[in-house]
Amino acid sequence: MILVKFVGGAKKSFITDQVQIDKSDIPLQDLIDLILQLKPENTPILDVENILIAINGIDSSAIDGKSTIIKNNDLVSIIPIIHGGSSKRLVFDISNKLIQAIEFKGEKDMDVKYIDVLRKQFPKVKLQAISSNFILNKSHLRKIISLSVNSDKNNTLLSNKFEIDILMRFAISSQISFAINSAGIKSKQNFILIALGSKKNLDKLYDELKYQSVNVFEIDNTLFIKKYFNITNKQLDTILSDDPLVDLLVEKAAILF
Incomplete structure (x- = not known):
């Protein structure tokens, strides 16, 4: 029993x-x-x-x-x-790795330096900030991170860092500099902070940041993503899926090398 x-x-x-x-x-x-x-x-x-x-x-x-x-x-x-x-925090596990996602409204002082400070403050947590424009929904978030987790497990990361691999897959680019410039954090733009770590450390991180966060995925980025990646309705109509846009984005991210 x-x-x-x-x-x-x-x-x-x-x-x-x-x-x-x-x-x-x-x-x-x-x-x-x-x-x-x-x-x-x-x-x-x-x-x-x-x-x-x-x-x-x-x-x-x-x-x-x-x-x-x-x-x-x-x-x-x-x-x-x-x-x-509350929808300000998403937490899920992928292959026994605990992932947390928090969204922030872009501020003038929230840029790469802001993330670097957080990395020093939470050295046991892997952190990456992705422009909110490049993440469609929770399913997209989870599936892309799953690609990176599996690549890390199989030693097939696109970069020598797990965090950079995530960024490149959301940007659907094999060039690090392009991925940073397109899908990376930018001043005054909303972004989603992705964190990988233990429950204890993720809780500490959230407690530190929760008052600055906003509800995750309140803005529908479908039109931006379709336009940015040149995805047409005709393409989506050929995909047999409950969420064809997500599956197409994940497929494109999976074949990067």
Whole structure:
């Protein structure tokens, strides 16, 4: 038997603070699927992409992520990262790496030097700032970062730095200088700060920056992206996908070399 505890907003989705699952020795992903089947109708959706899952008090991302085997008598805690429905912070894991994204309204003093200061302040966190114009939505964000994470794992990064690889893929350019000039942070322009690190360090980073942040993806950048990359509706109509623009952008980013 597995005991699942719901913390914060997760309680509203299940109208209880805990459930017992009569299973054992199953992957965490299977447990998540079982939990979602138990959710009552007409209750708030549980965003499984924005939760932390602790197993006996240990963050699952520090074990084997969603492949972690949940054993008999384990205590699994479901903890929403975005409490109260805030959309100022996105947190998700990719291949056991925890990623955080925060959007900022561009200010005069927010440029490359600003990011360099943050890197010195948070040396254990990998940081990259991308112009908000070049990120379409959460799916686009996640899929591009997945490309960089997998490239890092396979030693096939476009650059010798993970952070630069991310920038190049959002810019869809194999030239670092071009990627920086096009999709990099610029004074007075909105940008999204992408951070990779431990939960503890990402929480510290967010606490430092949350009052400067704005809601993520409030502005629809579809027209800008289509125009910038010369993408036509005719091209998109040939793609069998729920989000053809995202898939086309990711495909272009995946074949850079």
